[in-house]
Amino acid sequence: MNASADQRLLAAARRGDVEAVRAALDDGARVEARDDELRSPLLLAALGDHVAVARLLVAAGADVNAQDARHDSPWLVTGVTGSVAMMRVLLTAEPGPDLGLRNRFGGISVIPAAERGHVAYVRAVLQETDIDVDHVNDLGWTALLEAVILGDGGPAHQKVVALLLAAGADRELADAHGTTALEHAERRGFAEIAALLRG
Template identity: 30%
Template sequence: MMHKTETIFDILNQKSQKAILTQLAAVKEWDLDLVNEQGQSPLHVAVMKNQRAVVACLLGKGYSPSQRDQTQLSPFIAAAANGFDGVFELILSFSPDLKQVNRFGGTALHPSAEKGFISVVQKALAAGVPADEKNRLSWTPLLEAVILGNEGFLYRDMVLELVQASANPQVTDDYGLDSIAYAKQLNHTTIEQLLRHPLLEDEFTAIRQSLRQGKNNEALAQLSQLPSNLETTYYLGRTYEQLGDEESATYYYEKGFETSAEFAYYLANLAKKQGDHAKAQSYFEQGIQSKDTTFYLYHYSNYLREVGKHEEAIQVMDRLLEKNPERVDYMFHKANSLRSIAQHQAAYAVMEEAHRIQPNNSLYTEHMAQSKRLLEKM
């Protein structure tokens, strides 16, 4: 049995999935309690690299998809939060805890709905992940999609998926506002109409149904018979992305981007999936120049945190807080980045302000206490 953490993790750190699989095949005994310094199991590492064959191997050896690391993140929720729909679907076959939450109190649906990972959302809903669970910000997945999304084609589809799967648009948060109220507040009239009338059909209803059922070639056949317009272009890009044909997906998203800035987000997410961080950053920055500045700033900050660029993420969050100084979710993300670069006093001060605004939410007092403990160790 391997007792040295670095041995198996060195194997997993290789870029070639083929090389990893070859060396894993030579392992005779498996230590299922093995973790690295971050408390991550080998399965965590494989999931974060989006290596489906390696994930399948490790799941088959008995590594748990519900095991948490030091940040309370499991491989199951990590796959959802990163939009790795193939890996996520594979993990669903190994009986993960569908009600499990991350350190923010979010199920697998919360981060995937927030970020627009619609294929993951469809699979999570079909598997039985609770549709109306509230996270520690008091938001359901639907509230996250409405508040943190935009009025583009993707988030319209996201709202439809959630509501048609029984998500309740009248669930309120700690401010007493529901999804319809937020759509109205944001002046997202199309989203508001969808929330009120989710069963209305249009020329793309059959295509959404085909995509939901994984009938991608059927969706392509249906799309070939529709007039060429921006929405058709979006569905072509989405269908090819779901098929794993990223070259064709990029072609259609770039075609859409010639006309509409909303396609910058689709291209940024595709570039992230491909590991092209420079291109992803470029698309986010181009999106920020559009009228949808707040949406792109928020999701750009998410991206910067994911790649460990916390100083830049803090600058972006400061821009968002200038626009809306009472947003405690912005404060929470800023404090996490400050803590990541050991600015514990500043993190404490940000959480103290969040606590002033929402004194009954224990999330902020817990993080104040965590920053205080870290300060005492310095």
Template identity: 40%
Template sequence: MSRILPAAVALLAALTLAGCTTAGPHDQKESPMATTNPAAGDLFVAAESGDADAVRDALASGADIEARGTGGMTPLVAATKANRIETARVLIEAGADVNAKDDIQDSAYLYAGARGHDEILRMTLAHGADLTSTNRFGGTALIPASERGLLPTIDILLKAGVDPDHVNNLSWTALHEAIVLGDGSERYVRTVRALIEGGADVGIRDGDGVLPRDLAAQRGYEAIVAVIDAAS
């Protein structure tokens, strides 16, 4: 198994705990409402609970659509983390910033991509999602989607134009991450194939100078090795 660069050790520890994504500690169990403004408070509660009518009422009452709650979440980020499709829709159509990030660098776009919340993801893409935006690990939405083997999400992101060769703070692309943090199962074989077909460069080395093929071979992922060989 390849040696991980010393500079990446701390990040890898964080990845182990947080899933190398926009996920992890951001799954706050406490309410995102942390404001003295009653209308904004109502907006957060409605957004997280999925009450679209209450979201409309709160906005009509003057609630700030970009108000910040617990963890720096906006109402849209709160709705996205709860996968509340209809409240996310109301907020986005009312002009909520799909790229606004909370304190751990999650935006509605990045989180939806990382977690496979595809309906919300499509809405963010239709309303100005920044495809170059990165999470706290320096990765695009495609990288955590690939780590999790979220094939429909990967397809959406590649078709939207997300760079398949973006390198994160661990010196990994989406292809590296699918191999290193995947389990070599059929889902990850298909993930690797989708990334390659989407333009991923199999010749990019990780921070230790190791090729994706060699990372797969070291782990005994023969089917992934075969997919890479067929593309080389």
């Protein structure tokens, strides 16, 4: 094990330095090296949206499903950052992303993306994968519920709701308290989203 090369690889991945990543790998760095929070080089690249670094690491066999101490993985954080380019690089990995892998809230990547209003990501992940549009996290929320409950009701979240519905999201799925997305939208005064949910 070359600890020095591992540390250089982690630092280079964090800052998005492709040449330094390549040099560290050439010097014997482990593609699955971990930092103090158990983050891999690929996870650090994904967090920083360093797509070229991620492409190099994936080609070197990096694990797109490797989870850190917070249960984040390279694939899962694409839903947080909303990076379609990173999502597509990770989809080329062998083996590919585990679409059912859960974050610390029991969610999959489309749920934080819906919450944050990442329209392009939600569209891409629904079109380019067979991700479960009705996955329920530990809070009892689907992507549709999260888009309404934690969204701002604005244009981005309206588009996210429309995309989820078009992908077959079950509008009748209620939260742990029995409240549906429509009822949440009505309570929050999100008229446009409520209209979408009424169909």
